[in-house]
Amino acid sequence: MKVSQGAVSRNRITMHRAVPYFFIAPAVIYIFFVTLIPAIMALPISFTDWSALSPKKNFVGFDNYVRLMGDKDFWKSCLVMAQFFIYVPIVLAAGLVTALLLNLKIKGVKLFRLIFYSPVITSTIAAAILFEYFFQPSFGLFNSILGFFGLKGLGWVENASTAVLSVIIFKVWKDFGEAMLIYLAGLQDVPSEIKEASAIDGASSWQTFRYITFPMLRPAHIYLLMKNVIGVFMIFQETYMLKGPLNSTRTVVNYIYEKGFQSYQMGYASAMSFSLFLIVLIITMVQYKATKLDVL
Amino acid sequence: MNREKSKKMAVRIFFFLLTLGLAMIIAFPFVWMIFASFKESKEFYVLKPTLLPEKFNTDNFRELFEKLNIGLYYWNSVIVTAMQVLSTVTIVLLAGYGFAKYEFKGKNVLFLMILSSTMIPWVATIIPLYIMANQLKLVDTMAGLIIPGMADAFSIFLARNFMSSIPTPLLEAARIDGAGELLIFRKIVIPAVKPLIAVIAIQKMVSSWNAFQWPLLVVNSDKLRTLPLAIAKLSSQYYDSYNLKMAAAAVAIIPVLIIYVIFQKYLVEGVSLSGIK
Numbered sequence: 034m035k036v037s038q039g040a041v042s043r044n045r046i047t048m049h050r051a052v053p054y055f056f057i058a059p060a061v062i063y064i065f066f067v068t069l070i071p072a073i074m075a076l077p078i079s080f081t082d083w084s085a086l087s088p089k090k091n092f093v094g095f096d097n098y099v100r101l102m103g104d105k106d107f108w109k110s111c112l113v114m115a116q117f118f119i120y121v122p123i124v125l126a127a128g129l130v131t132a133l134l135l136n137l138k139i140k141g142v143k144l145f146r147l148i149f150y151s152p153v154i155t156s157t158i159a160a161a162i163l164f165e166y167f168f169q170p171s172f173g174l175f176n177s178i179l180g181f182f183g184l185k186g187l188g189w190v191e192n193a194s195t196a197v198l199s200v201i202i203f204k205v206w207k208d209f210g211e212a213m214l215i216y217l218a219g220l221q222d223v224p225s226e227i228k229e230a231s232a233i234d235g236a237s238s239w240q241t242f243r244y245i246t247f248p249m250l251r252p253a254h255i256y257l258l259m260k261n262v263i264g265v266f267m268i269f270q271e272t273y274m275l276k277g278p279l280n281s282t283r284t285v286v287n288y289i290y291e292k293g294f295q296s297y298q299m300g301y302a303s304a305m306s307f308s309l310f311l312i313v314l315i316i317t318m319v320q321y322k323a324t325k326l327d328v329l
Numbered sequence: 330m331n332r333e334k335s336k337k338m339a340v341r342i343f344f345f346l347l348t349l350g351l352a353m354i355i356a357f358p359f360v361w362m363i364f365a366s367f368k369e370s371k372e373f374y375v376l377k378p379t380l381l382p383e384k385f386n387t388d389n390f391r392e393l394f395e396k397l398n399i400g401l402y403y404w405n406s407v408i409v410t411a412m413q414v415l416s417t418v419t420i421v422l423l424a425g426y427g428f429a430k431y432e433f434k435g436k437n438v439l440f441l442m443i444l445s446s447t448m449i450p451w452v453a454t455i456i457p458l459y460i461m462a463n464q465l466k467l468v469d470t471m472a473g474l475i476i477p478g479m480a481d482a483f484s485i486f487l488a489r490n491f492m493s494s495i496p497t498p499l500l501e502a503a504r505i506d507g508a509g510e511l512l513i514f515r516k517i518v519i520p521a522v523k524p525l526i527a528v529i530a531i532q533k534m535v536s537s538w539n540a541f542q543w544p545l546l547v548v549n550s551d552k553l554r555t556l557p558l559a560i561a562k563l564s565s566q567y568y569d570s571y572n573l574k575m576a577a578a579a580v581a582i583i584p585v586l587i588i589y590v591i592f593q594k595y596l597v598e599g600v601s602l603s604g605i606k
Binding site: 054056059063069070071072078083134135137140155158159166172266269299302306 | 344349351352355356358359365373375378419420421424426427432433442449450451452453463476477479482510535541546556560564571574577578581589590596597
């Protein structure tokens, strides 16, 4: 009797020790199989000529990376991506301006915030359809508006030289609400006493903004800068829907998709995505460093 | 003094009008979409387009549902979203609680592992993930569509931070009363974190409903298409039928907009909960 009671309590103790693992197990298993193992697998796959459709795969060493260096289409897609970086300062500025306006405590702030954030929650694919029509050169809305003011219409997405710009317009409309929310949260952390004190000292509103508010938003600037820079590396849906001629909007991710899932060169596509991953990882590390320094 | 006051007033009115103008520009595509989805095809091919349709006819929606089977894609999106929200909330709450309120071996390493996984962009994992799905015969199945979106690493981080504020003595008291761990979780923890649940559920709902990249890779057959996939296909197949495209966009966007307006508090709160300012 006594022995079995001891066994029961020992069982209870081991059970007790196992409890936390039951709570975290589903999450750990999920992260392991859906993110970590695939991330690790990407490297060995990039050393093969696998098509993923047949079991046949050969180890080709660094061949895919060597090919990448000489692939004109890859470098062209890098160039396209580089053009998209203009988007970053624009979206940050749009977010900051709208946040500053809403921070003035004008009437209807809640409604305005609701409207400014609404594009963020809509499907990129569905919203791109609207802009596809707006950008239409011969009867689209934007050219009708330009025509109303007596201006000549543009080719927008259908012209290789304005295609990236058009996608950027769409992307800024779609995303600036998120920057706005983060700037708004940051603005609430700027103590109004400091602003009042500087106003008493005779600083103009611009000077107060330039020397007090703007520098105090540093954590928001860093977070948004990094987030949107990484976002540019990942552009895919926008340019999947709004395609310019002559591959003028084909980003690296679009190119990875073409090579991996349309030509089934999974090994080669993997080499590209792994290279992209390394660059993004370095940026993320820099971000963590920068935000850490901020806390100190 | 009076002049000063009226100048201030004028500035305020100016900024209000500026904000109003911006808001009208931002909202315009949605307003346009709603009216345009009732237009006829020929109304898109005019030099001076009008906001309002000549007459409100629902033919576009009828065609979408009767001929283009959008009801099926809608249903697929609803199923995928519901399953992913349900499982994400469950997995995230369990893990958040486990990391917030228990001490165990390997806790820090495992948490760091989850945190570091948020730094891995989707592009880095998508090819191996597809190959895994292919080997497990999950390509072009409902399970293959749903499984990779069944949890969210960043939400676990959010949940752990939020749940750390549950007072431990409350849990200890329940333990002394003989309550089991799962009962404590269900009866004490869950009711205490309702806003957190709302934040996680709404964020996941929006991202599942709009998900495009993974579905694009994993779905081949028509019967498994979700709304964004169907819309992308419609857009290239009927590229000159703007009336149908507008109606399809409206069908996909409006439900999310309605839910967003009702629950916007939680989406906004999510940003501040994440502690990034």
